[in-house]
Amino acid sequence: xxxxSQDPRHKITKRGQNVxxxxxxxxxxxxxxxxxxxxxxxxxxxxxxxxxxxxxxxxLLSDRFSAERPxxxxxxxxxxxxxxxxxxxxxxxxxxxxxxxxxxxxxxFGPGTRLTVT
Amino acid sequence: AQSxxxxxxxxPVFEEAPVELRCNxxxxxxxxxxxxxxxxxxxxxxxxxxxxxxxxxxxxxxFEAEFNKSQTSFHLRKPSVHISDTAEYFCAVSLRPLRGTxxxxxxxxxxxxVLA
Numbered sequence: 001x002x003x004x005s006q007d008p009r010h011k012i013t014k015r016g017q018n019v020x021x022x023x024x025x026x027x028x029x030x031x032x033x034x035x036x037x038x039x040x041x042x043x044x045x046x047x048x049x050x051x052x053x054x055x056x057x058x059x060l061l062s063d064r065f066s067a068e069r070p071x072x073x074x075x076x077x078x079x080x081x082x083x084x085x086x087x088x089x090x091x092x093x094x095x096x097x098x099x100x101x102x103x104x105x106x107x108x109f110g111p112g113t114r115l116t117v118t
Numbered sequence: 119a120q121s122x123x124x125x126x127x128x129x130p131v132f133e134e135a136p137v138e139l140r141c142n143x144x145x146x147x148x149x150x151x152x153x154x155x156x157x158x159x160x161x162x163x164x165x166x167x168x169x170x171x172x173x174x175x176x177x178x179x180x181f182e183a184e185f186n187k188s189q190t191s192f193h194l195r196k197p198s199v200h201i202s203d204t205a206e207y208f209c210a211v212s213l214r215p216l217r218g219t220x221x222x223x224x225x226x227x228x229x230x231x232v233l234a
Contacts, residue, residue: 040227042124042210043162043208056221091162105150106164109162110161111160112160114159
């Protein structure tokens with residue numbers, strides 16, 4: 001169990017550019033979540049997948065944001081035409097419905113990708 | 119709608135003193151409750167959780183929390199803090215899975231600063 005990993009850890013981009021982040025969940029975990037955390041705030045839910053299906057999306061996830069999990073393993077979060085307001089830490093988490101995990105309902109978080117839009 | 123309130127944005131405390139970080143939640147349905155810790159430039163690490171059963175929950179690093187249903191609170195405590203406990207602490211709720219959602223709703227966090 002190597003934990004949840006995210007890449008890149010830091011990204012600086014100019015306004016209007018597109019960016020893509022990757023999340024690799026813990027290998028047995030079939031649920032994957034994306035959150036956004038701005039300075040001085042708690043993480044806010046963006047979206048979640050069960051296997052490859054995107055089952056819930058927050059109203060925070062505007063049309064410029066898209067998330068995928070094509071094979072039910074890693075996930076990508078793309079932001080098109082970035083704006084300065086997109087500057088934040090993007091956190092990925094995973095959890096499992098396997099019997100030995102199910103009772104915990106615990107989400108395991110990655111280290112995050114810090115996005116700075118200039 | 120569910121919400122989580124952490125009343126204290128910052129809590130300074132001297133080393134070896136006790137500390138309590140407050141968390142109140144609002145929900146019309148049953149929830150699960152969690153406390154996470156975040157060290158600088160790192161992700162969130164679970165300290166403890168309440169799912170059901172005993173209302174006093176013990177977690178890692180000597181932390182514990184008590185669920186109070188009537189006051190809708192889940193305060194985090196530690197009897198004696200160390201410098202290494204300096205971090206941001208987040209309270210979170212999750213609707214029980216029968217509600218068909220698994221997302222967490224977080225509070226705004228409490229920055230614990232332990233002074234020498």
